[in-house]
Amino acid sequence: MASGTSESELSSDFGKLSVQHVQFVQRPAVGRRGRMTKIRTNYVDVTSFPQGDVTHYDVSFTPDIPPVFIRRLFKAWEDKYISSKEVGNIHPVFDGRKNMFSAKPLPLGETHTFDVEEPEGDDEEEIARAHQQREAAQAAGRQTRGPRVFRMRVKKVATVNMAQLREFLAGRLPTTPYDAIMCLDIVLRHLPSFKYATVGRSFYTQAGAQSLQGGAEVWPGYHQSIRPAGGTMKINIDVSSTAFYEAGPLLNMVMKVLGIRQQDLGRGLDQRGTSKLEKTLKGLRVQTTHRGAAGAKRYRIAKMGDNANNTTFTNEQGVTESIAAYFHRVYGTPLQYPQLPLLIIGDPSKNMFMPMEVCNVVPGQRHTRKLNERQTAEMIKFTCQPPHVRSGKISQGLALFDYADNMYLNEFGLKVEDDLFIADARVMPAPTLEFGGRAARPETPRDGTWNLRNKNFLAPSSLKAWGVVCFMHERDCPPAVREKFVNELCNTCTQLGMQMQNRSPPVLYANPAGNVEGALKSAFMQAGNAVSSRPQMLLIVLPNTGVPLYAEIKRVSDTILGIPTQCVQYRHVNQAKSQYCQNVALKMNVKLGGMNLAVKDLPWVGQAPTIIIGADVTHPSPTEGKNKPSVAALVGSMDARMSKFAASVKVKPAANIYDEMSLMVIELLKNFYQVSSRKPERIVWYRDGVSEGQFGEVMTAEINAIRKACHRMERGYKPAITYIVVQKRHHTRFFPLERTDADRSGNVQPGTVVESGICHPTEFDYFLMSHPGLQGTSRPCHYNVLFDENNMGSEVATELTYKLAYVYARATRAVSIVTPAYYANIVASRARFHAKGEHWSDTESETSRGEANYASVKAELAKLM
Template sequence: MSSGLKLTEFVKRPGLGSKGKRVRVRANFFEVTALPEANIHHYDVTITPDVPPALNRKVFKRFEELERNGGLGDVKPIFDGRKNIFTCKPLPFGETATFDVNIPEDDGVTSTKRPPRSFKVKIKKVNSINMEELRRFLESKSELTPNCLTAIMALDVLVRHQPSMSYNTVGRSFYTPEGSQALFGGVEVWQGYYQSVRPAPNMMMINIDLSATAFFEGGPLVQLVLKLLGRRNADELRRGITDRDRSKLEKSLKKLKIKVTHRGDTVAKRRFRILKITNTPASATKFDVEGQPTDVASYFQKTYNMRLNYPFLPCVVIRKENYLPMEVCDVIEGQRHTRKLNEKQTADMIKFTCQQPHMRANKIKRGLEILNYRSNPYLQQFGMKVSNEMAVVNARVLPTPTLQYHQSSREASFSPRDGSWNLRDKKVATGATLGSWAVIAFGSERDMQMQAIQHFVRELIITCQDTGMNIPNRTPPILHANPHGDIEGSVKQAWVRAGNTAKSKPQLILCILPNTGVGLYAEIKRVSDTVIGVATQCVQSRHMFSAKKQYCANVCLKMNVKLGGMNSFILPAEVPFISERPTILMGADVTHPAPGDTARPSIAALCASMDAKASRYAASIRVQTGRQEIISDLSGMCKELLKTFYQTCGKKPDRILFYRDGVSEGQFSQVLEGEIKAVRAACRGLDANYKPKVTFVVVQKRHHARFFPMDRKDADRTGNCMPGTVVESQITHPFEFDFYLQSHAGLQGTSRPTHYHVLFDENGFNPDSLQTLSYNLCYVFARCTRAVSLVPPVYYAHLVCARARFHSRGENWNDNDGTSEESTSTALTFGTVKPELQKVMYFM
């Protein structure tokens, strides 16, 4: 290999770290013990007419049966369901061939009226994939070429081909109805298995994990309708259904596949899609039969001698003027529920997916039996073998940092144990003073009694004082407001009352909310952040009534940083990168609208530290084109925050450590190119000679790597790995600088480590310095006394994005159940955060 060959445009791994206690963990990766030796042949396939992947697979299966000894010879091709076929040796027909394939209509039942569907399958040779080149990449002897990427894709298709022909496939996972569990409202959750072929140092690995997704329950349509509407039985709908229920049903049932039960076996297998629902019940839905108007109920009585049990229910429309009573329809099993789940369904889904580490590991092993790599004829033909044992990898548990609270605390500096601690005997590092404030209770004086509010305010003030805040004004004015009324007016009124009572500019409004609904909360934040410019602290009435000390302490942490205070910081000696020279930490994230929503924008947020302790942050927000991952105005956002840093501590940062969230591997180059340029441009825009050193790290939580302790003594009380567990070899990139860090203590289920990948580094980090810095930072997330799973700059950027969604006018949050296709978002206007809040952590 010539020394001039550049292996990667990103950063090469500068070695391995040594800090911390060495342990071994199991990771849900399975080694590919034998890779295909020979070249793999890649063909492009076009199936016309164009149909969804599930039907493409049926066509392909039929094509295989027909051409087993003809056009395919003895080759078993593998298919990705869309455009690509791979084979272990050339197909006999040469460069290109076209085949006619007929598949019987509707799963093998050909009625006289409907001829079989005919398809054309056109296959064309693309090229041969050189497997030797992939080996060289894995051995760090060659860069990741397009040929290597295609080889990895081919292996991915190879391990997925057999399960995708037999099971319901969604993305990289396939799902089985075994062990499914009903969620609320006619939806059930199915267990799935995710698999992905990943390059690792000197070998390929297969990452296997559990996944779960929601499906509609199969069976009688009437039962599904009752569950969707939350009714016990059909008699409750005798009086007909309301317009609101009807529109809810239509949204849920549109495009759902059904089969009919009233026409014997020949038609029973015919499948129809629901287009819409009639406005009228079956007894009043009329159409013409031989020139005579007749209703659906009478037609069924006359034609099929069938008296409808539920003539009061609407009909489903399957084609124009083609109506079916709901009671003769069965929902076909295995149809994905793609709409947003409601709160109850989400809670049930979490229960289903939340599994202790040892249970998850056992289920993954069971998944191996279903995947059955050992006796998979396709794998055998390509000469690929996979280990049945989960990989055992080397890990280290990093030392816990020392946290600093105020000098006057009984416990001013200490090292937490097991990733969590409490505020007993501790005072915040810098306590804010709260002099001018007011309280609004959203609810009537009957529901929110004055006595209960005053008691809560007293408890909160005592806790805040004990925790080191200063609250000279202990009797803020208390107002009641209608939660369904003019929220903007109520918040403004509280602001005026606070100012008049304290004779100074209001600093905070404490809002007591009657419920957990989003609507009221969203409107309070829109008004306080973008109209008035005052910090607000919302609490739910149920917490107010119990006024627990622990709860008050958590509220106090949030109030303190909203008022410009600082809760804690890390001993400067333990974060030398930040404390030795002026250094700014930045975290960026972009959130996108819900799937299918073409009208709403994406929101980009950037958060940056403001001083040498890196505990206080400022934020900048931009609204940009929907679904765009690259941050459009990153340069402008950086400029704002570099200025804030300078104004706060009188120095320009010498170094920038930029953590970027939400970027997939395929976008690394694009983001690196565009966003580093933008950071540089921001620096030049402030001063032509200003060139701080930049390090750019991508942070990923959306991956399927999981770690399982091998020894009970290396596990925490939930059975997860200890906080500070870092893995940087065996399952990471063959030669780039990346690592997995699980920085938090598990609460429930199996913890997900965070994947850090360094794309650019002018600061010369070694693995120890970047890993320990990233881990230590996770202890100074301002709103809780736990180590968190993500570095705070990125965590804050998440919070800012979520908050910015509430800054839009014309959004109906109360009714927004995630069904955004009909969103009237053209009318949305986003307010900007008032300057007086931009330098404090208002988003907490």
């Protein structure tokens, strides 16, 4: 707090500096630096949309029904009541939940109620089977139950003014007409939602599906959404894929899930196999086969029961009978696998049992459970498509959606181009990088990459007090293998300019399933005693890529020992390759306070003291529960070369996250002042992880948090702020038209930026491909400049963002998002490793422990060991 100023005075003054929700900054003139070119995008132009107003209706059903059945009822209602000459042959569209839109007002008045019969199946075959069942029951003299009847209520709620959308696209309306855009999006998705398996804005088909092992398969599909872009509406189309359960006999899935053969089924399953199977099959829909096609019924698996021999019931004659004996008596064929556990189907309290061998998996069920490593690898292989292949598949999607022959689009006057949009782009030149060493010359990367051959780190560090911990048995990590790797690592670090004052660090072998904290404390003691100095680092050899061991290592090193650790996998230790050791050295040097490289001639930041801050706030996922807190991470630059960064992280409930963020900003500003002896005059804030619907709310709260921090540092201190949102989760893709615009992977070259055509009609945003492609089609990053007191403009904003992709210290290639935001994401992820069990650590107290001097830590450990 500013000295001599009361809290009430600060609060009063801050009220004058705080911002309310403000209009986002308008798009400046596009940049001109770089080579102008054109690229193909995965957008198509909408050439026309409704001229007149559209009527919005609310739809509800009584009694409530699951969403999966709502579309079937809507189609039955449309066929019976609406799509007829009497009504006017109107074709409304529906979002599958509550919202219905009609290009012409329906002759229903303000509210109307209908009685709608539930269709007896999803397709003609299922409807025919329902009729067969009813006829067979009537022939046998049994009473039949007719189809269920639902009450459907349709209420007019609004009129959508499409003229406002035209005004918005022309730049004459400041607010986005979200209702009109939502209406067009539902028009676009209506017909595909009835024809294909639908997940969000994506549609999937079994044609071209590929097995993922374990009873799952990946289905190809397409994402489509409509959005304002470049003064028009455009449709964004992208290939998509997701996992579904394999249809067919349930026993086939059982064998794949458990990894057993058909002859193994006769022996039944042990408890472990039954538990694994129940976890996989719970909630899965199956269809019975023992009564033939006419008698088939569908059920949902609730859980697993005992086997068919052991499970009994009292039959109609009052005799106790096993499920196996019942099936043999009634259906004339004994069960082939009576030792297998039974399925408990439907309501688990009613104990309805069904043998697995008489069930088929209903097709089209999405696999919502987490894929295992092998399945994930197969999924990546399936989805990893070179740009020219992906572009071709997107063009096939245009033919699949057949916009010209879609009666719903025609009803609303929606017309779409039949080819992908060609956007104006420019390719900015790569920056020049500076390294250390007498013979080192500045280098301009090619295709976004460079190497360290004959180069030194710009500011190499020194390593003297360190130790090695192998979380393996000595026979699995032989001393000769370990020594060879440590020697290669030391040689590589020396070649890069680091001073390796101790090439024979003490070694400790530890049990990965044992007391990890105790092992690390012992290694800490050994490393310090070996050279009579506070340890600088521990090198950790891991047996595999498992997260729990890694998380515990980072928790102890970050929050208790207060020194960095460098983890390596044994398979790399065993190979001891120079390239791998070079990658490890990159990390070690910056962890020890060194500097790997710097970007020469960074634009703008050298003109005045400038701090660039990357911010990320992660909230617990629905599966983690409400008790987990949010994590806020800030990473700020400490020098004009953008080569040194400081981090601040807080683990707090979401309710007061912005108060905590203000304190974190103070921490970074103090660090900046200690390093440079100057206060920042400009702040550039790159914020990761904000959706479009949250832009205004989050931006306003965080700018006020920054303002509050600055005001508490010094009364009236008000540096200029630029607020930029970083978005990676989108479906925009670029495809080069000419070979000269492509890198080695076939993607557009690093430095390609698009600022028009597919961007917001009036707001300041741009798409930037800052990294080189590895495999598949690379994804550009989407930057939204929402607030710009620095008046950076497009030229400075795009060039600065691009060059900041080259200062990422842990690689010899440009990265996909701006480095400070990348670092903030890493810090936020690391903070989640600091939890032990259900308890989350207090970051501030952890930091103070980590900063304790070596003598104190040594004394503390001596008591514990």
